[in-house]
Amino acid sequence: MRRDDPATDVFEAQRPRLLRLAYRMLGSHAEAEDVVQEAWLRWHRSDRAAVTEPAAWLTRIVSRLCLDAMKSARARRETYPGIWLPEPLIEPADDETRADNITLTLMMALERLSPLERAAFLLHDVFDQPLDDIAATLKRSPAATRQLAARARAHVRIDQPRYEIPREDGEALTRAFFEACRVGDADALGSMLATDATLRSDGGGKVLTFPNAIQGVDRLVRLFLGLSRKLGARMEFLGHAVIDGLPGFVSRIDGHMQTTAVEIVEGRIAAIYITRNPDKLTSLTQPA
Structure with missing residues (x-):
């Protein structure tokens, strides 16, 4: 990538957030990297002059790529030997990652959700995306998207860690x-x-x-x-x-x-x- 390319600068500014989103969706650093790399290729090939909000556009692309990846990931986990755990995310991490306030316990709870529920919950409750944008990403109506997020929240039953210790x-x-x-x-x-x-x-x-x-x-x-x-x-x-x-x-x-x-x-x-x-x-x- 050329560092003096404005399009590259725009993407690189979003890369940490996109990696966080992809990891939270997939539970795998390697798969998250692959998704974000594919998003970069699509960004590079896109008509960027027609993209009015690059952050929203890239979030939508990464979310849809993650939904596709989750289908095959779930199939692999059905034959995974023994218990599957997300790849460990070890601090020190960036301040925004810590601000996600998602623990491994919550990551495991997210595994109980359908891909659409997981995406709706993460995009709405963790990444603060507007409901209309999430609906467009998931190709659902705003009302249906709101129900997905509410159902996910009810299944997970925790929005914050229950206890914090020094x-x-x-x-x-x-x-x-x-x-x-x-x-x-x-x-x-x-x-x-x-x-x-x-x-x-x-x-x-x-x-x-x-x-x-x-x-x-x-x-x-x-x-x-x-x-x-x-x-x-x-x-x-x-x-x-x-x-x-x-x-x-x-x-x-x-x-x-x-x-x-x-x-x-x-x-x-x-x-x-x-x-x-x-x-x-x-x-x-x-x-x-």
């Missing part, structure tokens, strides 16, 4: 959780986990994970004690991280990198999300 507290709890898992401290684990805590892990069929969600403090404590006996000596803490808005950390276990994000509710860990699929960790570098 970053320092999140780091202290996640480090203590890692250490309890490493040494097999049953009492510490029991005190940190909520009664109905749930673990979900994504290995993509490439590395060992748990194929189904595991729920309940007793089951999780037994599981972590077993892992400590087998792998505790090969667990390495690499650094704290904020992962899709949740406190977490990056670690290496038996030579394999992984991210662990936790949802903390009333001071206890209510949900654990572990990503080990190496294809989803390609951009991950060891924290300083």
Whole structure:
């Protein structure tokens, strides 16, 4: 791309927002990059003199490309080995990404929506697009679009994170959780986990994970004690991280990198999300 090209400058100014939108729609950095690259090609080929609002035009193109991509993505996830988690988005991220106020928990909730519901919710509630523009993007009437967004909101049932804790507290709890898992401290684990805590892990069929969600403090404590006996000596803490808005950390276990994000509710860990699929960790570098 020529940096002195005004059309390129217009697109580059929108690129971060378009990438955020595509990632929130697809849950994949690589697919988001592909969509935004295709949007660039269409922008380059378009009659730009006829485009009165480039930001709205590009948002519409990216949204429609994402809707097309979501159809094939859903088909792939039906045969995905084990649990699918979004690719981890690890801070530091730009201020606008943090302002989205979307956590990994909410990203998982969005997976329950139809593609149109997800698009309507994100465009309306997160990216503040005018309803008429969303309707044109989705090729639905404004009334139908409003219903899509309302139905999505009802299914998701959260517009903001339910609880926020200081970053320092999140780091202290996640480090203590890692250490309890490493040494097999049953009492510490029991005190940190909520009664109905749930673990979900994504290995993509490439590395060992748990194929189904595991729920309940007793089951999780037994599981972590077993892992400590087998792998505790090969667990390495690499650094704290904020992962899709949740406190977490990056670690290496038996030579394999992984991210662990936790949802903390009333001071206890209510949900654990572990990503080990190496294809989803390609951009991950060891924290300083």
